[in-house]
Amino acid sequence: MNPKVKLGAVAMLAAAAMTTTSIVSATSATAAPANTGVRTITTDAVGFSKPTPEGQKRAIALAGKAIAAQEKTIAKSEDDSFALEKATSVGDVQFLTYDRTYKGLPVYGGEVIVSTDAAGLKVASLETAQKTELNVDTKARVSASKAANTARAQLAKVESVSTPKLVVHALAETGAPRLAWEVVVTGSSKTAPSVLHTYVDAVTGSIISKWDAVRMGTGNGFYNGQVTITTTSGYTMRDNTRSGLACGGQNGSAYTKSTDSWGNGQGTNLETACVDAYWAAQKEWDMLKDWFGYNGFNGRGTGYPARVGLNQVNAFWNGSYTNFGHNQANTQQATPMDVVGHEYGHAIYQFAGAGGGGSSNEDGGLNESTGDIFGALLESYANNPNDPPDYTVGEEVNLVGSGPIRYMYKPSTNGDPDCYSSRIPSTEVHAAAGPQNHWFYLVAEGTNPGGGKPASPVCAGPSSLTGIGIQKAGKIYLASLQLRGAGNRTHAQARSQTLTAAKQLYPNSCTEFNAVKAAWTAVSVPAVSNEPTCTIQNQDDFSIAVNPSSASVQAGASTSATVNTAVTAGSAQNVALSATGAPSGTTVSFSPSSVTAGQSSTVNIATSASTPSGNYTITINGAGSVTRSTTFSLSVTGQPGQNDFSVSVNPSSATVSAGGSTSATLATAVTSGSAQNVALSASGAPSGTTVSFSPSSVTAGQSSTVNIATSASTPAGTYTITLTGTGASATHGTSFTLTVGGGQGGTTWQEWKQYTAGDVVTYNGVSYRCLQSHTSLPGWDPPNVPALWQRI
Structure with missing residues (x-):
């Protein structure tokens, strides 16, 4: 039951209902018509493909291979291990974040982020903040209690101190990797609440780095009109359809009442403030899903509660929940839509990529800008006539009687920097949001968007830029955050990561990439070394197939098949044909040796009397602007009168615990001529494993028992053991799959x-x-x- 209740009406409690949808007022009764702010979202105007379960599985397998193949790139030592910590997606790109441990200790800054396409077939990028291979003594010389005292001293007021955790601190920006104690202190500084993460050198006792999960914002009450919110029966301002979302007062409990009618429309009323904050958070959740294919505020389906009634002229995110105060006149609560979007934007920033945050002003400015960006995105998505979409921050706020707090299209309107300079790293964080805010407006709207939207200046490069739209700009920025490593983020990294994201999200066009690049140049963020480039590849493509795809011949005989090609994209191109994998004594030729895509060729396969008996896979390649391949299965038998045999194993697989054993029967059979002696051998067994035969040789037609014994040191895994029979005229093999586990039970x-x-x-x-x-x-x-x- 989903009763829709208007302002002042009494909602009937349905005992069986778990979730209700309420229409409530967050303004005065005359401020807006009924249902203002309620709209239906249909499809993503930008378009994206949500990864399928199969695509996610392939991405995980591919990412593991990429990490194994790029040990030098990610500075992997022999004592490093990696474990998948989270998997998220934005648009058509999957992002897999792997935690690194060194000799069993977590590595701060060592996380590896692998991005793939939606199908999980292609690695797009591999990122890590760690630049040097670890070689660290893991014995602490500073006690955990001393580290805790050092961290405690960083705050003026302390409410709680976490148990110190020993880690390896590997952020390149702080010098060589070091052993450290990570301590989280909750409390407040002299001016604001704090959840401070401090890294204390476990050898010297000095502070290596620290970052605060609390991100402060500013704003005051703004009312959205009569809106629909999702509540829980009872009635409670908690959303069971968006995990973690709730709203209440400073005690942390969600507001509860006997009716599903919320708020009285007054600017000082806290229940009304919760309606504003709660509705905006639900809309931001929906925006992330509908526009970007992103699941919740952390990409994994998690939301966070809001609190109202903070006795400050402020609003903030503290790493666990958002908290909203009031304006200076104390006549309105700090819950306008863009302020709510801003604070939850800090949550998105914290949990994206490798997670956490940085302590520098430059990182802080990028974090504040992230909040502003998501506030603007939320206004555009919600499209509420009470607060039309714009690129000003807190435009309804009368904090000190001077209008908006920040202007994204021209930050200097309020005295903030329009563009990047060497002064940004020492600029107050809210002002330091200016360059990236300006960049986002230029990417989304350009310099002269028209339609009532303001013009925007440039500091460098071409004077006229064309935007790509706020949805595309938002998708690119959100995807770039997934590439963010631990520690401080810089504008140079933001430039490189947004270019990478644009290239991954829009692989068939350079329009978006060039818009992102031009906007960074326009706000004076220069090119960085090895930054991505965009070139449209030749889109001509073709397929190749062979018919028939298999044949059986006697040694010395020949066979043929037809190789067909077809144009699959673009125009026809020349395709050169070749083959690999033919057995010795065999020639493969094509007539003709090259074709225009869409034409066919005859492949001729000629064996000789010396070609060994066996089953072979011949790969036929077609090389044009790309290379496409198909396979042909060739079975070669001995000539009449030639002695030959076959081998097989039953069963062909087994699973054992480390230290266990298994056995199977290896059978041989005469396939031509007379029986011959066959010597048995094995290869491919894992370390600590022995393979023996009883007997070790047989006459073709007889069988032998294969005994496979693992040891306690045999690594867990799945292995292919090749069992080979060698005779006077031929050699044949078969495969046995052995899976070794870590023990019984579970x-x-x-x-x-x-x-x-x-x-x-x-x-x-x-x-x-x-x-x-x-x-x-x-x-x-x-x-x-x-x-x-x-x-x-």
Whole structure:
């Protein structure tokens, strides 16, 4: 039951209802018509493809391979390990963040972020803030209690101190990697609340770095008119459809009442303030989903509560919830839409990429700008006539009687810098938001957008820029945040990361990329070394196939097939044909040797009397602007009268715990001529494993028992063991798949738990073995992710 209740009406309590939708007023009764601010979102005007479960599985497998292949790029030492911490997506791009540990200790700044396409078939980028390979003594010389006291001293008032955690601090900006104690102190400085993360050198006791989860904003009450909010039956201002969203007072409890009618429309009323904040947060959640394919404020379906009634002329995000105060005259609460969007924008910034935040003013300015950007995006998405979309911050605020707090299209209107300079790293953080705010407006709207939107100046480069629209600009910026590493972010990094994001999101066009690049130049952020470039690749493409795709011949005989090509994109191109993988004594030729895409060629495969018997896969390649391939299966048997045999194994696979054993039967058979002696051997067994045969040789037609014994030191994993029979006239092999686990039994599978390859768990009474180390995200239960779990 979803009763829609107008202002002043009494809502009937439905005992069975878990969630209700209310129409409430957050302004005076005459300020807006009924249903103002309620609209239906249909499709994303920019367009995106949500990754499928198969695409997510492929992305995880691909990311693991990328990390293994790029050890030098990510400065991996032999003592480093990686575990998937989170997976998010923006538009058509998947982002997988891997935590790094060194000798079992977490590495701050060592996280690796891999981005792939939606299908999980192509790695787009691989990012890490760590620049040097770790070689750190992990023995602390400073005690945890001393580190805690050092961190405690950083705040004027302390409410709580976390248990110090030993980590390796690897941010390049602070010098060589060092052993550190991470301590989180909650309390307040002399001027504001604080949740301070401090990293204390575990050898010298000095402070390496620190960052504050509390991000302060400014603003006052703004009313959205009569709006629809989702509440929980009872009635409680808690949203069961958007996990974590709620609103209440300073005690942290969500507001509850006996009717589903909320607020009295007065600027000083806290329940009304909650309506404003709560509705705006729900709209921001919907915007992230509908426009960008992003799940919640952290990309993983999590929201955060809001509190109202803060006795300050301010609003802030503290790492766990948003908190809203009032204006200087104390006549309105600080809950206008763009202020709410701003504070939740800090949450988006904190949880994107490697998470956390930086302590520098430059990072702080980019963080404040992020809040302003999401405030502008929220206004555009909500399209509420009480607060039409614009690019000013807190335009309804009368904080000191001077109108908006910031102007994104021309920050200097309020005295903030329009463009980047060497002074930005020492500029107050709200003012330091100016250059990136200005950049965002230029990307979205350009210099002279028309339609009543203000013109925007440039500081460098061409004087006229054309925008790509606020949705595309927002999508690119949100995607760039997923590439953010731990520690301080700079404008140079923001430039590079937004260019990378534009290239990944719009691979078939340079329009968006060039707009992003031109806007950074316009606000005087120069090019950085090795920054991405955009070139439209030749879109001509073709396919290749062979028919028939297999044949069986006697040694010395020939076969042929037709190779067909077809244009799949663009125009026809010349395709040169070649082949690899043919057995010895065999020639492969094409007639003709090259074709125009859309034409065919005959492939001729000629064996010789010396071609060994066996099954072969010949790869046929077509090379044009791209290379496409297909395969042909060739079976070669001995000539009449030639002695030959086959081998097979039953069963062909087994699963054992480390230290366990298994066996199988290797069978041979005469396929031509007479029986011959066949010597048996094996290859590919994992370390600590022995493979023996009883007997070690047979006469073709006989069988042997294969004994496979692992040891306690055999690594967990899945291995392919090749069993080979060698005779006087031929050699043949077959494969046996061995899976080695970390032990018998297993615990019940849980979400948000770190699993290591070889771990055994049960899920709904069924046992599964972990195939690769990871953190179990919601929805990654074993039956759904065979890339991570193998049923036993």
